[in-house]
Amino acid sequence: MDFMKINFKKFMILASGTFLASQAIAINAYQNQEGFLTNAQKQMALLDAAGKEVVFKDAGGKEALTVIIPEAKPWTPAGESASLVDFSDLNVPGVYQAYVGDSAIGHPIKISDSAYQDITKGALKFFYYQRASMELTEEFAGKYARPAGHLDTAVLYHTLLEKPDGATFNGAKGWYDAGDYGKYIVNSGITTYTLLQLYQHNKEYFSTLNLNIPESNNDIPDILDEIRWNLEWMLTMQDEEDGGIYHKLTSKQFCGTVMPDKDRKPRFAIGKGIEATWNFIAVMALASEIYAPYDKEFAELCLRKAEKAQMWAINNRYTYYEQPSDVGTGSYTNANGLTVAFWGRTELFRVTKNPVLLDTLKNMKMNLSRAKLQGWASSYMLAAFTIATNPNIFTPEQVDSAKAAIFLLADNYVASLEGNGYGVAMDDGDFYWGSNSVAANKGMVLMHAYILSKEKKYLNATIGLIDYLMGRNPLDKSYLTGFGVNPTMNPHHRPSQADTVEAPIPGMLAGGPNRDASDISACKNFDYRVTGAPAKSYYDNSCSFASNEVAINWNAPFAYIVGSIQAINSTGKVYDVESSVGVEYSIGIKENRKLKPRATTGNRLVFKNGAVQVEHVDIQGNKRLFDLHGKMVK
Ligand code: 9MR
Numbered sequence: 001m002d003f004m005k006i007n008f009k010k011f012m013i014l015a016s017g018t019f020l021a022s023q024a025i026a027i028n029a030y031q032n033q034e035g036f037l038t039n040a041q042k043q044m045a046l047l048d049a050a051g052k053e054v055v056f057k058d059a060g061g062k063e064a065l066t067v068i069i070p071e072a073k074p075w076t077p078a079g080e081s082a083s084l085v086d087f088s089d090l091n092v093p094g095v096y097q098a099y100v101g102d103s104a105i106g107h108p109i110k111i112s113d114s115a116y117q118d119i120t121k122g123a124l125k126f127f128y129y130q131r132a133s134m135e136l137t138e139e140f141a142g143k144y145a146r147p148a149g150h151l152d153t154a155v156l157y158h159t160l161l162e163k164p165d166g167a168t169f170n171g172a173k174g175w176y177d178a179g180d181y182g183k184y185i186v187n188s189g190i191t192t193y194t195l196l197q198l199y200q201h202n203k204e205y206f207s208t209l210n211l212n213i214p215e216s217n218n219d220i221p222d223i224l225d226e227i228r229w230n231l232e233w234m235l236t237m238q239d240e241e242d243g244g245i246y247h248k249l250t251s252k253q254f255c256g257t258v259m260p261d262k263d264r265k266p267r268f269a270i271g272k273g274i275e276a277t278w279n280f281i282a283v284m285a286l287a288s289e290i291y292a293p294y295d296k297e298f299a300e301l302c303l304r305k306a307e308k309a310q311m312w313a314i315n316n317r318y319t320y321y322e323q324p325s326d327v328g329t330g331s332y333t334n335a336n337g338l339t340v341a342f343w344g345r346t347e348l349f350r351v352t353k354n355p356v357l358l359d360t361l362k363n364m365k366m367n368l369s370r371a372k373l374q375g376w377a378s379s380y381m382l383a384a385f386t387i388a389t390n391p392n393i394f395t396p397e398q399v400d401s402a403k404a405a406i407f408l409l410a411d412n413y414v415a416s417l418e419g420n421g422y423g424v425a426m427d428d429g430d431f432y433w434g435s436n437s438v439a440a441n442k443g444m445v446l447m448h449a450y451i452l453s454k455e456k457k458y459l460n461a462t463i464g465l466i467d468y469l470m471g472r473n474p475l476d477k478s479y480l481t482g483f484g485v486n487p488t489m490n491p492h493h494r495p496s497q498a499d500t501v502e503a504p505i506p507g508m509l510a511g512g513p514n515r516d517a518s519d520i521s522a523c524k525n526f527d528y529r530v531t532g533a534p535a536k537s538y539y540d541n542s543c544s545f546a547s548n549e550v551a552i553n554w555n556a557p558f559a560y561i562v563g564s565i566q567a568i569n570s571t572g573k574v575y576d577v578e579s580s581v582g583v584e585y586s587i588g589i590k591e592n593r594k595l596k597p598r599a600t601t602g603n604r605l606v607f608k609n610g611a612v613q614v615e616h617v618d619i620q621g622n623k624r625l626f627d628l629h630g631k632m633v634k
Pocket of ligand 1: 330551
């Protein structure tokens with residue numbers, strides 16, 4: 001019998017009870033079901049097993065490592081305690097199986113140098129499957145081939161935009177947002193930025209990564225070809241008359257569960273506001289830098305449109321999107337206007353070095369009380385990421401305050417996993433709509449802390465979050481469709497529901513456990529919540545849009561964390577922030593400001609005792625250390 005391929009729990013159910021029940025100890029073991037990197041942290045969570053031995057055997061059945069199972073510790077989101085077994089010492093590639101006594105526990109443990117490569121490719125290929133206005137052919141989509149949907153070549157304007165009757169524009173291309181077929185600028189903004197940063201921080205690895213997409217044979221990295229599909233749509237969303245950006249392109253109401261080409265509802269540009277406009281500016285500015293070496297004309301177009309949009313944003317600073325009463329598609333309202341403007345200005349300055357922007361930015365110094373995990377509604381950290389990783393462009397004060405914001409959050413996440421039995425930096429309050437994107441976005445904060453400090457604890461905390469998403473969770477679930485032993489099978493995703501293929505499109509991250517469960521009425525009133533265990537409040541049923549929908553802004557940070565860690569492993573290099581000098585070309589103001597050297601008195605951030613601290617130097621030259629909350633450190 002090949003133990004390596006058998007999920008023990010499934011085996012227990014399938015096999016006739018009497019024979020096995022006598023010798024089996026039913027131990028619940030939760031682990032990353034896809035794979036571990038050879039030289040990285042490896043952990044699994046075991047229930048009711050403290051004090052016993054866990055033996056790891058190689059494919060030949062030979063003992064490779066024995067670990068005493070430590071005491072169990074609680075993890076409140078799971079409503080239970082677990083022992084976190086560390087088997088990082090198992091560092092020879094291969095497939096292993098863990099045993100307690102004679103019983104195989106958990107799933108096969110796959111260790112390799114490229115453990116995250118397939119999930120990186122899968123998470124990025126998802127964007128190809130989400131392409132609007134294009135047929136997916138068998139060559140690239142295999143059994144998920146489908147006709148083109150939503151050509152969007154003659155998009156109407158919603159009445160409130162006050163365009164002439166019957167006027168249309170070409171809003172083709174772009175990615176569908178999620179399980180629905182809408183295209184929303186606000187959500188496209190954070191998604192596209194995240195993917196552009198993934199490339200920017202790992203150019204060497206991504207310059208050759210093949211995603212098997214229609215553009216794979218050109219001279220441009222596949223990831224940039226994929227991103228461009230969405231950028232080209234975003235560019236169509238500018239009102240040519242005044243530069244403002246339409247909020248979204250959708251039908252007035254969601255269509256039914258049909259394939260893209262079967263949705264016949266008319267499509268509209270709906271609303272115009274500063275949230276969409278600053279998102280557009282941020283993304284186009286960054287895109288103009290990244291695409292310049294490949295296509296100067298395209299890069300210039302992005303920047304020109306960003307600058308035009310900026311004029312609208314400045315003149316309309318209080319114009320927020322409001323959902324018209326006849327529209328029922330996703331609203332993406334209540335994004336924080338201040339943070340999105342800060343982010344937009346940051347990106348535009350990075351590229352144009354426009355001194356006017358610098359002055360505005362100086363007045364918008366990072367404020368630690370606003371440092372909040374990034375999401376479509378909160379852009380503060382996106383600005384922080386850019387500023388902290390561009391010390392040659394922003395002032396030392398700005399860079400320090402951006403770093404402080406990153407380390408404040410990252411240190412909180414590291415602290416939250418210490419002493420928790422699952423070793424996962426997620427708290428009760430994180431389990432809202434899209435909780436899996438909370439995990440992935442936390443990982444993105446942690447990876448920035450790692451890039452900036454090279455401290456292993458931040459990398460390890462990110463790996464903990466990846467393990468959580470890939471199976472080290474109390475449901476034994478891999479939340480990435482098509483990967484792992486027990487993956488999400490019924491996501492809320494129209495093409496996966498309406499096609500004739502049983503398995504969903506691979507590489508999609510499910511929204512994840514949601515303690516609010518606002519979709520119960522769509523699920524025949526089945527209340528899938530587990531009292532006292534938000535991490536178990538998940539329903540793998542396509543009815544559950546609040547726990548099981550997929551979305552581009554959830555896949556992007558997941559791609560960022562797995563792609564970055566794989567890239568670091570494959571190339572042996574971590575992104576060097578000193579290498580960032582902005583654009584070589586500039587169509588705006590050419591001046592590349594040489595910034596003043598760092599002040600020798602006052603406050604500066606230092607990395608000491610394994611944490612970021614503030615070093616205060618008084619006029620006598622005495623130095624004192626404070627933590628990020630202003631408390632003096634002895
Ligand atoms: O991700 C969004 C989540 O934060 C909101 O709480 C939720 C309800 O407004 O909407 C989510 O976004 C959905 C969007 O409105 C429409 N497309 C599907 C998105 C993912 O569920």
